[in-house]
Amino acid sequence: MQDNQGVTLVDDMLWRGLIQDSTDPDELRKHLDGDAITFYVGFDPTAASLHVGNLMQVVTARRLQLAGHNPLLLVGGATGQIGDPGGRSTERQLNPQDVTAGWVLRIRDQLTPFMTFDGDNAATMVNNLDWTGELSVIDFLRDVGKHFPVNKMIARDVVKNRLETGISFTEFSYQLLQANDFYELHSRHDCSLQFGGSDQWGNITAGVDYVRRRGAGPVFAFTTPLVLKADGTKFGKSAGGATWLDPTMTSPYAFYQFWVNADDRDVPHYLRYFSFKTREEIEELEKATAERPQARLAQKELAFEITALVHGEEEANQAVMASQALFGRGSLSDLSADTLRAALSEAGMTQVRGELPTVVALLQEAGLVKSGGDARRTIAEGGAYLNNERITDPEAVIPESALLQGRFLVLRKGKRTFAGVERV
RNA sequence: GGCGGGUUGCCCGAGCGGCCAAUGGGAGCGGACUGUAAAUCCGUCGGGAAACCUUCGCAGGUUCGAAUCCUGCACCCGCCA
Numbered sequence: 082m083q084d085n086q087g088v089t090l091v092d093d094m095l096w097r098g099l100i101q102d103s104t105d106p107d108e109l110r111k112h113l114d115g116d117a118i119t120f121y122v123g124f125d126p127t128a129a130s131l132h133v134g135n136l137m138q139v140v141t142a143r144r145l146q147l148a149g150h151n152p153l154l155l156v157g158g159a160t161g162q163i164g165d166p167g168g169r170s171t172e173r174q175l176n177p178q179d180v181t182a183g184w185v186l187r188i189r190d191q192l193t194p195f196m197t198f199d200g201d202n203a204a205t206m207v208n209n210l211d212w213t214g215e216l217s218v219i220d221f222l223r224d225v226g227k228h229f230p231v232n233k234m235i236a237r238d239v240v241k242n243r244l245e246t247g248i249s250f251t252e253f254s255y256q257l258l259q260a261n262d263f264y265e266l267h268s269r270h271d272c273s274l275q276f277g278g279s280d281q282w283g284n285i286t287a288g289v290d291y292v293r294r295r296g297a298g299p300v301f302a303f304t305t306p307l308v309l310k311a312d313g314t315k316f317g318k319s320a321g322g323a324t325w326l327d328p329t330m331t332s333p334y335a336f337y338q339f340w341v342n343a344d345d346r347d348v349p350h351y352l353r354y355f356s357f358k359t360r361e362e363i364e365e366l367e368k369a370t371a372e373r374p375q376a377r378l379a380q381k382e383l384a385f386e387i388t389a390l391v392h393g394e395e396e397a398n399q400a401v402m403a404s405q406a407l408f409g410r411g412s413l414s415d416l417s418a419d420t421l422r423a424a425l426s427e428a429g430m431t432q433v434r435g436e437l438p439t440v441v442a443l444l445q446e447a448g449l450v451k452s453g454g455d456a457r458r459t460i461a462e463g464g465a466y467l468n469n470e471r472i473t474d475p476e477a478v479i480p481e482s483a484l485l486q487g488r489f490l491v492l493r494k495g496k497r498t499f500a501g502v503e504r505v
Numbered sequence: 506g507g508c509g510g511g512u513u514g515c516c517c518g519a520g521c522g523g524c525c526a527a528u529g530g531g532a533g534c535g536g537a538c539u540g541u542a543a544a545u546c547c548g549u550c551g552g553g554a555a556a557c558c559u560u561c562g563c564a565g566g567u568u569c570g571a572a573u574c575c576u577g578c579a580c581c582c583g584c585c586a
Contacts, residue, residue: 311543312543312544314532338541341541342541342542343542344542344543345540345542345543346542346543348542373540374540374542375539375540375542376540377540377541377542380541380542404541407541408541450534452551452552452553453552453553453554454551454552454553454554455534455550457554458534458535458549458550459534459535459549461535461549462534462535462536462548462549463535463536464534464535464536465535475554476554494534494535495534495535495536496535496541497541
């Protein structure tokens with residue numbers, strides 16, 4: 082598998098830094114750069130939507146499919162009910178089964194646009210509940226459990242880290258389920274490769290070992306690196322919480338802004354991990370950033386590409402347009418009614434009727450502050466703006482003349498949080 | 506089963522009868538500097554315009570007055586069995 086410039090899939094992935102750990106690197110290369118194979122990557126339904134932290138896996142699966150391999154996208158209806166003990170110090174709160182089942186459907190829908198489901202190497206959705214749900218306790222303990230030495234299970238980092246603080250048998254068993262998934266997918270779909278985030282390495286190798294113990298295989302695996310941020314904070318969090326892929330949970334505008342605001346030092350990594358641009362294009366962007374960082378060219382290109390991938394090109398264009406209108410140099414009063422409406426809708430629009438309220442009330446209604454005190458504080462700190470002019474009097478009633486195009490107000494908190502108001 | 510320790514604001518963590526809406530740190534938020542970046546510095550961080558109201562696991566009680574004392578309940582963590 083290689084493109085017309087002779088760069089193989091593995092070469093490209095190595096350059097991008099997508100391979101953190103792998104079983105036998107030479108074998109992995111032969112496998113991935115050879116004939117089409119079937120691979121799987123799993124997503125557990127632990128929330129109603131995937132977030133940018135999951136994007137690495139989604140995009141990598143797409144990369145492999147574009148290179149000609151056959152994807153199995155597993156949404157863990159079974160494992161999602163058990164809970165991966167990894168990456169946390171306390172027991173998970175189990176969600177009701179019907180909630181998890183609902184999330185499975187949503188996440189399946191969410192994954193769909195990233196992959197192709199027809200053609201020679203069509204992707205397939207699978208759910209481990211299909212083979213785990215009916216497994217009896219006796220069968221599970223005899224057929225699966227017998228292959229897992231507890232001493233090895235305990236030695237795995239994720240379990241070891243929890244031994245002090247506590248881990249239930251439920252979560253302790255998680256690795257058996259994931260290992261069994263690999264075996265089942267190997268038997269049912271001839272799946273020979275699993276990948277996942279580096280936090281999944283233990284679970285993944287448990288699967289590789291298990292397949293071998295059952296006399297099948299060989300199967301291969303690799304993990305993608307944890308996305309790190311230069312400032313040491315967690316990737317994916319931005320003002321107020323996670324950045325979700327679901328447009329009702331994180332608007333396309335906010336999603337676009339998430340990427341635009343990426344730290345200069347992180348952008349080169351993000352481009353490699355998430356973008357489908359070529360190596361030459363990426364290196365070009367890096368050069369541009371080094372020369373004129375304030376132009377944020379790389380951030381903008383990255384933000385557009387990822388937003389278009391996740392939300393479609395139309396939404397991405399809207400986000401760009403809104404960003405230009407709101408952050409642009411020009412005066413807001415120069416914007417047309419249509420542009421204002423569209424831009425503010427992207428940022429979040431609130432409607433008010435009749436008399437315009439005080440700025441404190443308006444800031445609250447627009448959702449920029451969480452209480453009246455918060456609004457007053459923000460104004461006192463000089464962080465509240467109406468139509469890009471700093472608000473100084475919290476009790477001021479907004480005059481009719483402030484309405485842009487006779488009906489819009491642009492509220493801003495701090496440097497970059499906008500909200501629109503439309504008087505109807 | 507026994508003994509001891511713990512449960513405080515988003516998180517960590519002081520407080521141990523009034524001066525406590527509760528020290529300190531982190532996160533968050535705002536300002537300055539910039540580039541919608543980083544670093545740094547400053548400010549802010551329950552609700553209320555205020556009076557004042559609601560918070561310190563839950564429910565009662567003692568007291569003029571409790572996060573602080575007592576009783577019961579729940580959960581967590583050690584040590585012993």
